[in-house]
Amino acid sequence: MNEKEGSCAFKKHKHENVPRSQRKEEKGSGVGSSSSMVIAFKSFQHELDTKHDKYERLVKLGRDITIESKRTIFILHRIISDPNKDGVLTEAENKLDVVRLKIKQVAQELVGEDLYQYNRAFTPGLQEYVEAVTFQHFIKTRCLLCLEDINKPLIFEEEKSDVKSTSIELLDDPLIPVLEKKQSNPNILSLQVTPVDYLLGVADLTGELMRLCIGSVGNGDIDTPFELGQFLREIFDGFSYIGNTGPYEISRKLYALKQSLAKVENACYTLKVRGSEIPKHMLADLFSTKSELMEHDEDIS
Incomplete structure (x- = not known):
């Protein structure tokens, strides 16, 4: 008798030693659907x-x-x-x-x-x-x-x-x-x-105000950028009190707010200094070019 046949015989012999009533109880001990x-x-x-x-x-x-x-x-x-x-x-x-x-x-x-x-x-x-x-x-x-x-x-x-x-x-x-x-x-x-959603929504608002500023200049409106610049500075001052104490999203959007404010201030500077030199229909293109250069410099730094 080899080793495999010996083990099978041992298992069979062990099973035969268990009483039939006990084997029925073990079969019926499964968890039912109504338990x-x-x-x-x-x-x-x-x-x-x-x-x-x-x-x-x-x-x-x-x-x-x-x-x-x-x-x-x-x-x-x-x-x-x-x-x-x-x-x-x-x-x-x-x-x-x-x-x-x-x-x-x-x-x-x-x-x-x-x-x-x-x-x-x-x-x-x-x-x-x-x-x-x-x-x-x-x-x-x-x-x-x-x-x-x-x-x-x-x-x-x-x-x-x-x-x-x-x-x-x-x-x-x-x-x-x-x-x-x-x-x-x-x-x-x-x-x-919630206050957090409100702050994050206001932070996103600054990006739309920056686009409104550039679009207004392209349409010949030179008063709106100065209003937007003052408004964005007030929002930035408010967010500065929060700093890095709030959620991570606020800190991340504060960086985008800084970029929007810088673009609007650059537009106001250009209007104030070179507004009389550049035709109004070319101001928007000039601001867009400078904005791309600013973003490129920030990515490099």
Whole structure:
């Protein structure tokens, strides 16, 4: 008898020594589909799937908010050359109403949920919305829109029943608990912009103001760059108080703010010193060339 046959005989002999009743108990000791452990894990599975699906829906809504906000900014840039400025502002306001409807859908998804569990899904969209609405406000008033005024239009009324509940049974098993979601104040929905999103949106606003400055000069407007230069310096002073104490995104966007301010100040300097020497239709090209040279020098350093 070789070694392999000996081991098989040993296993068979060991199995025969176990009583038949004990072997039946071992076979029947498997976890059944109605056990409490399986029910608990099915409940966990459903909860995780629900959260993941909600997160994906919020990502799509955040992407829609970003796209519509960018379209609003593109519309507002037309105010440089469009003689019907009131029509441009009205069209931009209509676009912002569409964005607020998307934000309302985000608020509906977050009913009864922790905001900060899903904040990363739509926070880029809120920052883009802040950029668009502050840009519109600056064009109209030459002032910065505060956080409180941004959040006021983001309070919505919900036209539904007093209690909003969602009940789903898992795998039609009556032992699995039913999931319910109730709304404490169902007539009011709100999604407030956080201070961090506000700061990041204002930092992005400076880039649009720099583009507005260059476009204004190309259109023959030599007063707007000086207004924008003073406004950007005030924003830069405000961000200087924050410094590197805030989130990483603020420090990164502060660098872009410095670049925008330098380009606007360069435009103001050129207008003041050489404005009478260079034709107005060539000033925008001159600023663009100098901006590219500045960016190239900064990349090298």
